[in-house]
Amino acid sequence: MKQSYSLNVNGTVHKIEADEDMPLLYALRDDLGLNNPHFGCGLAQCGACTVHLDGRPIRSCITTISDVGDGRVVTLAGLGTPERPHPLQTAYIEEQVPQCGYCINGWIMTAAAFLRDNKKPSDEQIRSALEGLKCRCGTHMSILRAVKRAAAMMG
Amino acid sequence: MTRIETNFSRRALLKAGGALVISVGAPVTFDLAHADEAGGAAAMSATVKPALTPDQLSSYIAVAADGTVAAYFGKMDMGHGIAVAIGQMVAEELDVPFRSVKVVMGDTATSVNQGGASGSTGIQEGGKQLRAAAAEARRVLVEMAVDRLGLPADQLQVADGVVSAKENAAKKVSYGELIGGRYFNVQLAWNGKIGNPLYAPGKAKPKDPKDYRVVGQPIKREDVAPRVFAQFDFITDIKVPGMVHGRMIRPKVAGAVPVNVDESSIEDIPGAKVVWNQGFLGVVADKEWDAIKASRQLKVEWSDAKPPFPAQAAIYDYIRNTPPRKKEAGGKTVGDVEAAFKNAARVIEAEYEWPFQSHASMGPACAVVDVKDDQVTIWTGSQKPHYTRDGVAALLGVPVDKVHAMWVPGPGSYGRNDAGDAAMDAALLSKSVGKPVRLQYMRDQATGWDPKGPASIHRARAALDASGKVIAYEFMSKGLPRVDVNSNESKPYDTLAGQLIGVPLKSGDGFAVPQESYGFENKYTYWETVPPLLDRGSPLRTSHLRDPVGPQIHFASESFMDEVAAALNMDSVAFRLQYVRDPRDIAVIKAAAEKAGWQTRPSPRKNLTGTKVSGRGFAYVQRGLTRVAIVAEVDVDRLSGKIWARKFTVAHDCGQIINPDGLRHAIEGNVVQGISRTLWEEVKFDNKNVTSIDCLTYPILDTTETPETIETVLIDHPEIEPSGAGEPATRPVAAAIANAVFDATGVRIRRVPFSPDNVKSALS
Numbered sequence: 013m014k015q016s017y018s019l020n021v022n023g024t025v026h027k028i029e030a031d032e033d034m035p036l037l038y039a040l041r042d043d044l045g046l047n048n049p050h051f052g053c054g055l056a057q058c059g060a061c062t063v064h065l066d067g068r069p070i071r072s073c074i075t076t077i078s079d080v081g082d083g084r085v086v087t088l089a090g091l092g093t094p095e096r097p098h099p100l101q102t103a104y105i106e107e108q109v110p111q112c113g114y115c116i117n118g119w120i121m122t123a124a125a126f127l128r129d130n131k132k133p134s135d136e137q138i139r140s141a142l143e144g145l146k147c148r149c150g151t152h153m154s155i156l157r158a159v160k161r162a163a164a165m166m167g
Numbered sequence: 168m169t170r171i172e173t174n175f176s177r178r179a180l181l182k183a184g185g186a187l188v189i190s191v192g193a194p195v196t197f198d199l200a201h202a203d204e205a206g207g208a209a210a211m212s213a214t215v216k217p218a219l220t221p222d223q224l225s226s227y228i229a230v231a232a233d234g235t236v237a238a239y240f241g242k243m244d245m246g247h248g249i250a251v252a253i254g255q256m257v258a259e260e261l262d263v264p265f266r267s268v269k270v271v272m273g274d275t276a277t278s279v280n281q282g283g284a285s286g287s288t289g290i291q292e293g294g295k296q297l298r299a300a301a302a303e304a305r306r307v308l309v310e311m312a313v314d315r316l317g318l319p320a321d322q323l324q325v326a327d328g329v330v331s332a333k334e335n336a337a338k339k340v341s342y343g344e345l346i347g348g349r350y351f352n353v354q355l356a357w358n359g360k361i362g363n364p365l366y367a368p369g370k371a372k373p374k375d376p377k378d379y380r381v382v383g384q385p386i387k388r389e390d391v392a393p394r395v396f397a398q399f400d401f402i403t404d405i406k407v408p409g410m411v412h413g414r415m416i417r418p419k420v421a422g423a424v425p426v427n428v429d430e431s432s433i434e435d436i437p438g439a440k441v442v443w444n445q446g447f448l449g450v451v452a453d454k455e456w457d458a459i460k461a462s463r464q465l466k467v468e469w470s471d472a473k474p475p476f477p478a479q480a481a482i483y484d485y486i487r488n489t490p491p492r493k494k495e496a497g498g499k500t501v502g503d504v505e506a507a508f509k510n511a512a513r514v515i516e517a518e519y520e521w522p523f524q525s526h527a528s529m530g531p532a533c534a535v536v537d538v539k540d541d542q543v544t545i546w547t548g549s550q551k552p553h554y555t556r557d558g559v560a561a562l563l564g565v566p567v568d569k570v571h572a573m574w575v576p577g578p579g580s581y582g583r584n585d586a587g588d589a590a591m592d593a594a595l596l597s598k599s600v601g602k603p604v605r606l607q608y609m610r611d612q613a614t615g616w617d618p619k620g621p622a623s624i625h626r627a628r629a630a631l632d633a634s635g636k637v638i639a640y641e642f643m644s645k646g647l648p649r650v651d652v653n654s655n656e657s658k659p660y661d662t663l664a665g666q667l668i669g670v671p672l673k674s675g676d677g678f679a680v681p682q683e684s685y686g687f688e689n690k691y692t693y694w695e696t697v698p699p700l701l702d703r704g705s706p707l708r709t710s711h712l713r714d715p716v717g718p719q720i721h722f723a724s725e726s727f728m729d730e731v732a733a734a735l736n737m738d739s740v741a742f743r744l745q746y747v748r749d750p751r752d753i754a755v756i757k758a759a760a761e762k763a764g765w766q767t768r769p770s771p772r773k774n775l776t777g778t779k780v781s782g783r784g785f786a787y788v789q790r791g792l793t794r795v796a797i798v799a800e801v802d803v804d805r806l807s808g809k810i811w812a813r814k815f816t817v818a819h820d821c822g823q824i825i826n827p828d829g830l831r832h833a834i835e836g837n838v839v840q841g842i843s844r845t846l847w848e849e850v851k852f853d854n855k856n857v858t859s860i861d862c863l864t865y866p867i868l869d870t871t872e873t874p875e876t877i878e879t880v881l882i883d884h885p886e887i888e889p890s891g892a893g894e895p896a897t898r899p900v901a902a903a904i905a906n907a908v909f910d911a912t913g914v915r916i917r918r919v920p921f922s923p924d925n926v927k928s929a930l931s
């Protein structure tokens with residue numbers, strides 16, 4: 013049974029019709045036409061679908077639309093812009109991190125929340141904070157360089 | 168999408184009697200983007216260049232009125248920054264600023280078939296052709312300027328796309344003024360081949376490397392920022408009007424086919440439809456979530472197929488004991504190995520095993536296909552859109568010129584993954600429902616049903632004389648064939664869709680032997696293959712996975728060299744240097760050892776006690792014309808069996824370096840993926856099907872296991888034609904780790920993966 017939902021995404025409220033068990037990911041991609049986040053596994057195992065819900069990184073592939081309520085959803089597109097980039101976005105470009113780039117969303121959204129809450133993290137803290145994310149292309153070395161660079165920028 | 172409208176004067180420039188003719192006709196438009204996301208065939212049809220054939224200069228290079236250069240590339244950039252490198256090579260030869268070159272990739276309407284991304288030949292073969300074409304374009308433009316300026320060519324110079332008199336810089340004409348908007352109509356000396364070996368030079372000779380200004384510079388990618396700001400569409404983001412969503416349904420027992428499908432079981436789902444043809448079963452629905460629900464809800468009765476696979480534990484015995492289907496010598500056979508073994512004072516022998524591995528791309532493959540009566544349009548993440556076009560044409564039985572394929576970057580690509588299958592499946596779905604279909608696989612299908620890197624065993628023997636000299640060496644690879652399905656995905660029998668609708672099979676075959684330059688006086692290397700476990704629609708069908716069969720072969724051969732060195736109580740670098748013959752090989756070996764501060768001593772290290780132990784290991788390989796030497800430094804926790812591959816030092820020689828920054832990133836990615844494949848990756852299966860179906864059952868390396876350091880030593884040979892870098896550094900990683908684990912623990916592990924459980928049992 014489809015029901016109506018109001019979704020607050022990147023500061024705009026959208027009305028959509030959906031099954032209550034539909035994961036948020038499909039509302040963002042299919043209904044709102046956002047090209048981020050991405051479907052990687054649908055099982056909360058890779059991070060490609062990560063968005064912020066009221067500032068917390070969540071896996072939108074397993075978060076149902078009915079669980080989102082009136083929470084504020086922020087996607088990678090809402091994190092920063094070329095004019096006002098998030099430090100992680102700047103660092104990603106500086107370090108030329110991605111190979112294919114399909115994983116970017118998960119790493120940046122997860123790291124953004126982590127760096128906001130953890131100033132001057134150690135190398136080990138960064139590694140364990142990002143442990144649950146995947147990058148199949150193996151860009152881990154540049155991801156870690158970029159996160160450290162962004163951490164330094166964020167003081 | 169950037170579109171250049173070209174205005175040009177109608178003054179024809181015809182050189183009497185010569186080959187140089189500029190086509191003059193209606194104004195032309197050419198796209199500078201790789202794909203026309205929304206417009207489809209109609210919008211793209213205005214961009215079709217005259218005679219898009221490999222022997223036309225216009226098939227590679229065009230100059231717009233503003234001097235912007237389009238370089239049409241029949242390969243594509245899978246994320247290593249090849250587009251930058253190609254832009255650099257073209258800008259260099261044409262003498263235009265790097266920023267004015269746009270590289271247009273992987274669109275069958277704008278480029279000829281240069282083989283797609285394949286075998287690390289982006290620069291080696293693809294770049295070579297673009298370099299030759301750009302050099303020819305410059306020659307032609309200068310010839311035009313001769314006419315225009317009334318001066319002989321040797322009194323002209325070119326800078327930033329402007330031809331001017333050496334004596335009087337005010338006397339000048341720009342490329343844009345010379346040809347802007349018109350196409351080159353210049354015949355090239357095409358070698359008659361398509362794909363990787365396509366080569367079609369003109370009369371011009373490319374520049375002397377000593378004059379390079381753009382080639383060799385660490386220019387950055389421009390496609391990073393759009394990805395980072397969510398302004399970039401992957402193949403998964405392509406939407407076309409009227410599109411519906413598709414999902415495929417695969418059997419629980421490999422080889423089973425649907426015998427009964429109850430369409431009424433999904434009638435409550437809006438727009439849900441079943442597409443069923445023999446073994447091929449999919450659904451479509453208007454919304455993506457509805458398609459997923461329909462694929463899960465559909466009631467299907469499957470045929471009672473006999474479980475096709477041996478137990479996982481028996482796979483290596485299957486390979487060992489099955490009579491070979493095919494056997495071939497590889498490399499150069501030297502001397503008489505059998506005779507030498509008879510005279511040996513000592514024989515060293517070992518056998519190694521490597522499992523099936525999955526591409527496990529970051530996202531399941533996706534394709535959008537629109538099958539109309541008169542035109543088929545394909546958006547694909549396939550590395551080989553030209554072959555995908557050919558394959559879809561054959562599958563649907565339509566002429567190739569009615570099919571247009573556009574490559575759109577996908578969720579990672581390391582060879583023949585599931586992308587080609589998705590395009591073929593989507594084509595059948597679209598044809599059946601009469602609408603454009605966007606198909607994406609689910610995770611269990613991506614890992615469970617992608618073409619796999621083959622499992623194999625490798626046996627090596629060395630004969631030593633009384634002085635410890637190696638007098639003979641024999642090496643055998645035996646495995647599932649490297650290509651049950653060809654990586655070109657251009658034949659229906661090479662795709663799941665074709666196999667599931669009953670197309671006659673034609674399995675590929677072959678394996679390979681080590682690539683190195685050990686100068687043993689008697690040497691014989693060969694390979695054997697065994698038949699596939701299930702010949703049709705198999706989740707264990709094999710195809711190219713990054714550096715096809717390279718990691719397994721060189722895991723074995725370079726582990727074995729270490730074993731021989733250890734048996735002789737020799738330092739393993741010194742051992743290699745005693746036998747390696749090729750000077751470039753010797754140079755990479757020395758460079759890696761020196762950079763890593765390699766201490767000359769035999770392995771294993773002394774004093775093997777302690778829970779946490781460390782060791783260093785060495786390996787070296789050739790891949791094509793590229794050579795790589797690598798030092799791995801690892802920590803092993805003997806209690807947990809956990810290995811941390813902590814530091815790598817890589818010396819890399821791929822001839823002329825086009826972009827050192829891109830090269831370094833490519834090497835790092837190779838090493839990290841190589842570590843992952845060594846430590847973790849094994850496709851699990853039971854007798855019915857593959858059971859590695861997600862990120863838990865097919866784990867890959869995470870950040871806590873990422874090395875601390877990967878040092879690279881780039882050996883540049885401007886005078887030697889560039890060779891590949893997309894795969895070679897993957898090749899020696901497993902052996903370097905194995906050798907380091909031996910150094911640390913004194914235990915030789917001959918089977919990949921080195922997961923904690925496997926290492927623990929090997930150490931106990």
Ligand code: FES
Nearest residue numbers: 052053054059073
């Ligand atoms: S797609 Fe959500 S975690 Fe993988």
Ligand code: FES
Nearest residue numbers: 111113115147149
């Ligand atoms: S860059 Fe391809 S998966 Fe991370």
